[in-house]
Amino acid sequence: MKYETDLPVMLPLERHQSEPFLGLKSKHILTVALIAIIGPCVAFAQAPSGQESPLAVLVNWAPLLLKGFIFNLIISISAMAFGTAIGAILGLGQISLIAATRHSSWFVTQFFRNAPWLVLLFFAMFLLPFEINILGFKIPFPDWLKAILGLSLPVMANVSEIVRGAVRSLPSGQWEAAESLAYTRMQTLWLIILPQCVKRMLPPWMNLYSILTMATVLASIVGVSEVMTLTGQALASEGGRPELLAPFYGFVLLLFFIYCYPIARFTVWLEKKYAVIN
């Protein structure tokens, strides 16, 4: 949105597009990442004789940590799918014409949006049963499933807000035009409003996914064996050598950076592409 004026007025606030990280492409990032891991390893290479160097130890453990990281991604994708499905319904509830539905959806959304993710995760972890009995069938509820449910609660609330915001952001002329063409409310919503909203919802939705991916490490606090837990265990089994701490935690940081940074760039690109030009 650009207003052309020579007058010294305060300009409309534009969401700042973050600059690319030193203007790097993904192949550069990979190199930087490798240097960043190897760097500390070399710096702490004065390990006592008879012990492996930190780099060798890290290489030994890397496959396990990568497996843990993939588990993180699985958690994030399932929580996102689950949260989006329920959140979309909740968001539509927020724009319902029935006052009771509208108010209750609003309350649920605000409640889960304002609670810290970690507290919600604890909530799901401790308050869900470890198995449920349905008609004599015992369905087990493993830790990771509870983690997915716990993480999808805040996702649900945020998706609900995204849906509501996108619908609200459409000019009311769209509704009025549909009404004058004798569309029912249901038809207006499905055929006219929501298809236009998808574009607007995509960037914030991707942002949310990136935040969720970064929140999956919280599951380590409640004992799901994902990358952070495995890192802790790997460090413990190496005898808690202090020179290993920086490379190992640095490695986890980089895993997330390599995964989340392209998503962030892609989101910025989408925002630019879908920007509404007035």
Next chain:
Amino acid sequence: MEMVYEWFRTLYQETGINLPFLYDEYDRNRMIDGLFTTVKLSLVCLFFSIIIGVIGAWLQGSSFKWTRRFVSGYIQLFRNTPPLVQLYFFYFAIGTLLPRVENDWGGQSPIFGSFAWAAISLSFFAGAFNVEIFRSGIEAVPKSTVEAAEALGFSKLQIYRDITLPLAFRVVLPALNNNLVNLVKTTTLAYAIAVPEMLYEANQIWSDNVNVTEMMVFLLLAYFVLVGILVSGMNRWERAMKIPGYG
């Protein structure tokens, strides 16, 4: 007060709803300490993250290419990695590299405790978002205002401090508000490095009393109220600082 405490004790005996932090003095003190630690951690992080945001946004407007690159590198690094891993990295990796100091009992203790590391790491995390928020506000200030200040002989620092920043601050308050709410919610992460904040103390209490459900519901409500107070305060401030005719 005693009557209220007694009422909750009776409530537990009659219905089984156990809220020990309301009738037991020891648990009450733990919970109050936890609440104060959360508030203190939030305030410290709010303060430093805003400072980081202001300084970072100023550096981003610098004419040196490498200063700008350094700041954008900082932003991207802290925005795209999990805050919990950052916290662990600061506390375990950097914390063990720093020299140790002698404590009162003649033993060795790290320079920064867990509270300090939580404050440092969370401030840097929220600060990365604040830099971008402030920057977008600074860009909203028209060039001619800055030119007018230059013509009046203001120095670069004075222009930023006295003219650009006050105007930008009013514009970015809603976005800042959002980020600060997120920051308050993120302070729960300090639980992971044993900072005795509210979640940690609640955990201690439910471990002693086996009343997970009650403590959980209380925690959710407590954070709901904490965030609510912050949001209403910021909204009031936003209204008071509103630029007439803008937005």
